[in-house]
Amino acid sequence: MQFNIAQKEVTLKIVYYGPALSGKTTNLQAIHQMIRQEGRGRLMTLDTRDDRTLFFDLLPVFFSTSSGIKVKLKLFTVPGQVIHNSTRKLVLAGADAVAFIADSQISLNDANNESWNNLMDNMKANGLNPDEIPVVIQFNKRDLPNIKSDAEIDMIARKGREPVFKAVAIKGFGVIETLFGLLSLTHRYLCERHNFETKFKISQTEFLENIYKHIDLSLVGKLDIKPKA
Amino acid sequence: MDFDIYSISEIGLNKLLDRDTVKELFGAIGNIVRVELSLFDTSKKKYSEIRLPAQNICRTNDKVFKEVCEKTRKGLLNNLPSVGMKRVDCETGFSYLLSPLDYETDVVGYLILGPYISAENRERTEQSVRKFIDSEDEIRSSLNGFRIMSNQEASQLMKDIKQLLTAFLYSSYKMYLTSKMHLEAEKENYAEIEILNNRLNEMLNEVESVSKYKTAFIKTITHELRTPLTSIIGFSEMLGKECSDNSEVREYASTINQKGTELLRIINDILILSSIESGTIEVKKENRDIVEDLKNIINSYYNAIEKKALRVSFTPYVENSLYQYDEEKLKTVISKLLDNSIKFTSEGGSVAVFLSEKTISPEMSAERFGITPKKYIAITIEDTGCGIDEDKIHMVFEPFYQAVSNMDTREKGGMGLGLKIAKGYAEAMGGELKIESQVGIGTKVTLLLPV
Incomplete structure (x- = not known):
């Protein structure tokens, strides 16, 4: 968390992590399309020749609180490919929360595990405690065939402390739920860790409502984001 | 509502404008680049000559202005969407409006104050209004929509407003600069x-x-x-x-x-x-009898086995021996493994080959996302050779590496490519190669191929 006293600005860094082509950028694109212009900035995305994220994407989401503090959420994605680990480590530095976007396809189980283990390693390398930092898991691509069943996902949810969400990011389903799940965890974490609510006078309701009011929920299910090749 | 006109500069912007408006203006990045302020002495000019600052209602004709006069108190300005006005408060005698536009095209904000009637010219104004409006009640009510000030008061007000405007402009400009700086920094980042x-x-x-x-x-x-x-x-x-x-x-x-x-x-x-x-291996799978193929590979080593008097066995633990695999690659992998086993097992030793089917189940995994149960064909080659040191075992898949000493290697022959090739082919077929060894006891290599 960064706090700029002169500008009364709090910046939170939220990282979308996960295996290659699991839909991290799509999540950001969906959020970008669903949040009205006054509540967000430009989505910076640098696609490479094979459509994969090589560096990172960045979407700023912001609002001002009644106490006059400007809250800025910076949503980042990391490149999923195994070889880009140094970039992932760099983007993860100073993260306040992580959304892990897993691929629901049964065949991509190993890729999910590998990326998850990599996240744990990179958190430790960045001095972040994997047992404390807010993390949610999203099982994306629920519309595809050959995916994990809901029962299997429930079993995986019971295995750890992270809340689990299901999504079809290209249509916008589950994207906002994931973000809000993560934001409420983040608020709680920041209160415990940095006394956030007392210091900045931002209650959890205000924190979430300020973003919620900019969201056009009528778009859920109507989005049509082209998945990467 | 009684509004003390002289206290504007003291009230400050936050009180002059309601919180929502300020928030709207400042909340959305708020690059205010222009603030327009107008103050009118309506008494000095004829009604028909008075210009209102908003674009669409600049002086047109008397009829229009009559309408404006009539409706100003009811918030006419508010009803003209093309002007982009957000708020008109006629009760205070000041109509101010702010219209932060899309910040991406740079916000333009207006602060418009006015009009007022000069106290010295009140009568003249009333007369001129009478030309347009017949009913006394209406005249009174429309004139009530204007503040009446003496010229001195008006000039003081002008001063106050100038002060206010300067402060307003200054803070807006500062904000504009800051957000521009942010934008530039982001652009720079982007370029970088x-x-x-x-x-x-x-x-x-x-x-x-x-x-x-x-x-x-x-x-x-x-x-x-x-x-x-x-x-x-x-x-x-x-x-x-x-x-x-x-x-x-x-x-x-x-x-x-x-x-x-x-x-x-x-x-x-x-x-x-x-x-x-270079990763250019092509795998061509076909339906074949794996037991038959393995037997043939082992039989091709007949001479070498005879020469060293080795005991070689082959035990298939499968019911159905038909599988889909790349025969040429399997043959290469098994040959490389058998080469090694025969090479490093001394005379009279034994080499055993097992074939079985293995399923790796999810319960066996501590992974966060569990694992998908997978079926494999497992081909294990166990020998009673010299074995490999524990600290050297991770090196055996490196090209040109040989775990035994140079003297021995020369005696045994080979370049140290066998295991590297076997592993490369195993992985190309979607499988894996596992090795376990103990010095003096022997080595066990397992090839796992997905079914």
Whole structure:
């Protein structure tokens, strides 16, 4: 968390992590399309020749609180490919929360595990405690065939402390739920860790409502984001 | 509502404007680049000449202005969406409006104050209003919509407003600069990322082309070496047959043939290694009988097994021996493994080959996302050879590495490519190669191939 006293600005860094082509950028694109212009900035995305994220994407989401503090959420994605680990480590530095976007396809189980283990390693390398930092898991691509069943996902949810969400990011389903799940965890974490609510006078309701009011929920299910090749 | 006109500069912007408006203006990045302020003395001019600052209601004709006069109190300005007005508060005598537009096209904000009537000219104003409006009540009510000030009051007000405006402009400009700075910084970041990205792509292209060049070079060279070798091997064999009565020539010819075959095998290995490293291995699966194929591979080692008096066994634990796999690659992997086992097992030792089906289940995994149950064919080759040191076992898959000492290696032959090739092919087929070993007891290598 960064706090700029002169500008009364709090910046939170939220990282979308996960295996290659699991839909991290799509999540950001969906959020970008669903949040009205006054509540967000430009989505910076640098696609490479094979459509994969090589560096990172960045979407700023912001609002001002009644106490006059400007809250800025910076949503980042990391490149999923195994070889880009140094970039992932760099983007993860100073993260306040992580959304892990897993691929629901049964065949991509190993890729999910590998990326998850990599996240744990990179958190430790960045001095972040994997047992404390807010993390949610999203099982994306629920519309595809050959995916994990809901029962299997429930079993995986019971295995750890992270809340689990299901999504079809290209249509916008589950994207906002994931973000809000993560934001409420983040608020709680920041209160415990940095006394956030007392210091900045931002209650959890205000924190979430300020973003919620900019969201056009009528778009859920109507989005049509082209998945990467 | 009683509004003290002189206290504007003291009230400050926050109180003059309601919180929502301020928030709207400042909340959405708020690059206010223009603040317009107008103050009118409506009494100095004829009604028809008065200009209102908003674009669409500049003086047009008396009829329009009559309408404006009539409706100002009811918030006419508020009803003109094309002007982009947000708020008109007629009760206070001041209509102010702020219209933060889309920040992406730079916000333009207006602060419009007015109009007022000069106290000195009140009567004249009333007269001029009478020309348009007949009803006394209406005249009174429309004039009530204006503040009445003396010229002195008005000039004081102008001063106050100027002060207020300066402060307002200053803070807006500061905000504008800050957000512009942020924007510039983001642009710079963006440009920097793009440069880095391009450089990465260039580097990637360079590395790819170098690697392609290397692979092409090795392929060409090895191909060129193979062609003459085929002649050497073929003709030495013929020479041996032709001169079967001359034992010396026959022996020389046999040595040439043997060494030539060895060289050909090395060249083939290098060729395979280069395609493993360039990732250009093609897997061609077909339905085959794995038990039959394994038997044939083992039988091809008959001479070597005989020579060392090894005990070699093959035990298939499968009911159905039909599987889909790449026969050529499987043969290469198993041959490389058998080569090693036979090479490093001393006379009288044993080599055992097992074939079974394995399922790795989700319960066996501590992974966060569990694992998908997978079926594998497992081919295990166990020998009673010299074994590999625990600290050297992770090195055996490195090319040109041999776990035994140099003296032994020379005696046993080989370049140390066998296991590297076996692993490369196993992985190309979607499987894996596992090795366990104990010095003095033997080595166990397992090839797992997905079904």
